[in-house]
Amino acid sequence: MSIDTEHFFAELIRSTDAAIVGWGEDRSVQLWSPALERLLGYREDEALGRDGKTFLVDPDPLGAIAARADVQTRLRHRDGSIIDVLLRAYPVAHPITTGPARPVAVWAVLHDITEQKRRERLAESTARRLAQAQEMAHVGSFEIDLVTQERxxxxxxxxxxxxxxxxxxxxxxxxxxVVHPDDLAAVGAQWERLDRGEPGGEIEYRIVRPSGEVRWVRTRATVAISELSGHPVITGTTMDVSDVRDAYRQTFQAERSFQAAFQRxxxxxxVVDLDMRLQQVNPALCAITGLDADELVGAPTSALMRPNDPAATTFEEELPHDPVKDVSVEREVTRRDGSSxxxxxxxxxxxDEHGEPAQYFLWVExxxxxxxxERSLVHQAFHDPLTGLPNRKLLTRRLERSLERARRTGQQAAVLFIDVDEFKMINDSLGHGAGDRLLVELTQRLASVLSSSDMLARFGGDEFVAVCDHADxxxxxxxxxxxxxxxASPFVLGTQDVFVTVSVGITMATGHETISAVLRSSDSAMYQAKATGHGQSRMYTEDIHERATAKLTIASRLGRALEREELSVVYQPVVRLSDDRPVAxxxxxxxxxxxxxxxxxxxFVPxxxxxxxxxxxxxxxxxxxxxxxxxxxxxxxxxxxxxISVNVSGAQLRDRGFAQVVADAAEKADLDPAAIHLELTESIIMEDIEDAAGQLERLRAVGAQLAIDDFGTGYSALAYLSKLPATTLKIDRSFIEPLARDASAVTILRAIIDMARAAGLTTVAEGIETPxxxxxxQALGGELGQGFLWSRPLAAEDVPGWLAQHR
Structure with missing residues (x-):
């Protein structure tokens, strides 16, 4: 090219409004038009000679230039901003020179498309949000050009x-x-109306998906002239209303669109703006708050979240400084009518489409x-279902507060452990229903003597605990x-009047005890009260603690006594009164x-x-x-x-396997079971006479003899003996000791012996000490005797000698 041509080309570049750039074979900038300077902010002297990649944001697009391709890319302005451009490149077969030593191998025209790309991204964002909104609302949309039939x-x-x-x-x-056969006619009619250019209205129908699943949908369509093509176009939406129809059938029967879904x-x-003001509300929110929409729109969120608790925080206070995080709160609020x-x-x-905070969306349920x-469950967790009283869990919490208060103020708290005397007898005789009714009425009576600041709790079974703060x-x-x-007054249970007493143990807590220690001491005091007789109360003292500690020590050492061979068995003879010969x-x-x-x-036995x-x-x-x-x-x-006579405890008698234990022991000892006399006190039998009778029958079936021990110390009623398979009646020593000085004692003993003989029982008089x-x-008809008159209990090694002297 001649010098004039080069000069002409350079002048053309400088005078054109087009943004033109030229690269050399090494991709350095060799051509920079004034329009490009205005576009990117770099002067020609700043741009020339620099690597073309300096201005690129995206990966190098120059590889596509050889094919004369149009490339959309982004360039970086001198101020750091990003500019979208359309780059149209023209490779030069023979490099041209635009100035001294500036050969151009490729030159390109750049068109600023920043605004176009912004609109495209906005459209994409809108489409994406629309797609997301459609997916969230289960709403799909469609368009049909009635002229071209494009869909x-x-x-x-x-x-x-x-x-x-x-x-x-x-x-x-x-x-x-996919339309359900039964709904095909209605859907077809809708399409026919739309084809005629008539409004399609709204229709609900069923579809059957290829998987066989049946869903309910709602389609709403209309015909309008397209602003782009001028053709009539069917535009519509289809919403999956299966779940809505099932859950809210009547609510969602009216015509609905996506906005209507929000409203209904x-x-x-x-919708809440960034200043925390309500921009749009639905009727459900109005119903919950008791406020009209015009009262809410434009108001701050605090208007609908005005908590009953003055100490509660508002939405504005709950919002973190970083607004990215979601906020979730629960509040009790007051409606305009005063209800909560x-x-x-x-x-x-x-x-928004740029990722910037735009607004908040608020759900209120x-x-x-x-x-x-929840309150009901909490109440059930901390209250007794029968009496409605606080249970052991809630009692523990109250005691914790009471002890802390006593420790802080120096004022004691009284803890009363209350137990119903002989409650098991009421259950066994009148039934558990009667026992429950008694406990309910007892609760009412106990509550009547307590102040509103006291607590009465059901500890379990027939046990209650009362806690009284600031008491001496x-x-x-x-x-x-x-x-x-x-x-003291009778409890009316059905047609019966039942008299009940309670035993009360009291502990005065100073606040320096543990909860378990307070309950334990009150319980110990209650048992001490019960030991002195029914209807008594005892204050916990150190001697009670010492006795309880001693009992615990005995229990601990007794648990190891068997394995350490500290236990032994002694034997006391039972003799025939007629000849003083031993029989057992x-x-x-x-x-x-x-x-x-x-x-x-x-x-140690208790x-x-x-x-x-x-x-x-x-x-x-x-x-x-x-x-x-x-x-x-x-x-x-x-x-x-x-x-051989062996005493049996209540725990052994209640063991269903005890009869087998006796049978196994007899077999192992090679002893005829008829030689075994099992002694049970009448109080043990009367705890549950029906159950005891069944167990005694099993023991008799083994072959063992049964003796009722200590007769006269408990119920002293021979009427029940006819129900029991007993063979022997042992008369307690308390009936023998006063014979010499009390004529009535003789009468009583004669009656016992006569009734025992009438019941077919052999009698054994215990505690005979004098001739x-x-x-x-013997004169009254007694057959057997036992006592110090013949012998004290003997060690096993001393028994053979005694037997040799008395057989």
Whole structure:
């Protein structure tokens, strides 16, 4: 090219309004038009010679230049902003020169399309939000050009029909193919109206997806002239209303569009601007708040979330400084009419197409019923279902507060442990229904003597606990007296008047105790009260603690006594009064503690019964006694018929497997079960006479003899003996001791012996210590005796010698 031509080309570049750039073969900038300077902000002297990649935002587009392709790319302005351009490149076969040593291999014209791209991105964002909104609302849309018959279905429309957009093109036949046969006529009629240019209206019908699933949809369509083509175009929406129809059939029967779905939603909804003011609300939100829409729109969110609790925070306070996070709150709010409603509100940030915060969307749900159910569940968790009183869990919480208050103020709290005396007898005799009615009425009576600041709780079964703050010992004693007074009158249970007493244990708590220690001490005091007689109360003292500690020590050491071979069995003879010859031996348990020495059975046997240790210990005594008597029966002359008596506890009697234990022990000892006499106190039998009778029958079936021990200390009624398979009646020593000085004692003993004989029972008089007592018992018809007159309990090694002297 000649110099004039080059000059002409350079002048042309400088004078044109087109943004032109030229690159050399090394992709350095060799040409930079003034228009390009205005576009990117770089002067020609700043741009020339620089690498062309300097101005690019996207990956290098120059590879597409060789094909003369139009490339849309982004360039970076000198101020850092991004400019969208359309780059149209023209490769030069022979580089041209635009100035000294500036050969141009490629030159290109750049068109600023920033505004066009902005509109495109806005359209894409709008389409995306529309698609998301359609998916969320289960609303698909479609368009049909009635002239060209071109059809467009949205992605949600395809999904609603259960079809894949990539598998086929939109077609009316494709739509009608999924319409339920029973609804085909109605849908066809709608299409006919639309084809005639008439409004299609709204129709609900069923579709059958290819999977066989049947769904309800609502289609609304109309015909309008397109602003783009000028053709009549059918525009419509189809909404999947299956779930809505099932859950809110009557609510959603009217005509509906996407906006109508917002308006008719059963959950309160609102659009909130970034200043936390309501821009749009639906009727459900108005119903929940009790406010009209015109009162809410434009108002701050606090207008609808005015909490009942003044200390509660508002939405504005709940919002984090970073508005990206969602907000969820629950509040009890007051409507305009003064009524309260619990609401759960959830607010989420919505962003615009640039990702910038645009507005909030608010959901508000009436959760009053859920809260009512929650309160009911909480009440059930912390209250007794029968009496409605606080249960043990709530009692523990109250005691925690009471102890803390007592510790802080220095004022004691009184804790009363209340137990119904002989409640089991009421249940067994009148039934559990009567027992429940008694507890309900007892609750009312106990509550009547307590103040509103006191707590009465049901601890379990027939046990109650009362907690009284700011009380002293005199207050507690007066309260115990009032409790005794209100329980003195009879309880009417059906047609029967039942008299009930309660035992009360009292602890004065200073606040420095643990909850368990307070309850334990009150319980111990209650048992001490019960031990002194029914209807009594006792204040907890250190001696009660010492006795309880001693009992715990006994229980602990007794648990190891068996394995350490600290237990032993002694034997006391039972003799025939007519000739003083022994007929049996009673096995008696003894305990020699290495530290304490001999421990009285009166001290350790009740502990064994309370702890359940009596069962394994009792079985051990049984096996020891049976083995020993077998040895004496087989090795000592004249002792072949000697029997053995063994005491049985209530826990053993209640054990369904006890009869088998006796049978196994007899078999292992090679002893005739008829030689075994099992002694049970009448109080044990009367705890549940029906159950006891059944167990005694099983023991008799094994072959063992049954004796009722300590007769006269409990119910002292022979009427029940006819129900029991007993063979022997042991008369308590309390009937023997006064014979010499009390004529009435003789009369009573004669009656017992006569009635026992009438019932076919052999009698054994316990506690005979003098010849005179023996003679009196024998004169009254007594057959057997036992006592110090013949022998104290003997160690096993001393029994053979005694038997040799008395057989």
């Amino acid at each position: 467009w279905w949205s992605a949600e429309f395809w999904r609603i029909l259960g079809l894949r957009a990539s598998s086929t093109r939109p077609a009316r036949e494709l739509h009608l193919a 939603a059963p959950i309160g909804m609102a 409603v619990w609401v759960a509100a959830f607010m989420s940030l919505m962003r 009436d959760i009053s019923e859920r809260k009512r159910q 010992a005199e207050d507690a004693d007066r309260l115990a007296a009032r409790i005794a007074q209100v329980t 031996l009673e096995a008696l348990l003894r305990w020699h503690d290495p530290e304490r020495g001999p421990v009285s059975p009166l001290e 502990v064994a019964e309370e702890t359940g240790l009596i069962v394994p210990i009792g079985e051990w005594v049984l096996r020891q006694a049976l083995t020993q008597i077998t040895t004496w029966r087989t090795t000592l002359p004249g002792c072949q018929g000697l029997g 005179s007592q023996k003679a009196q018992v």
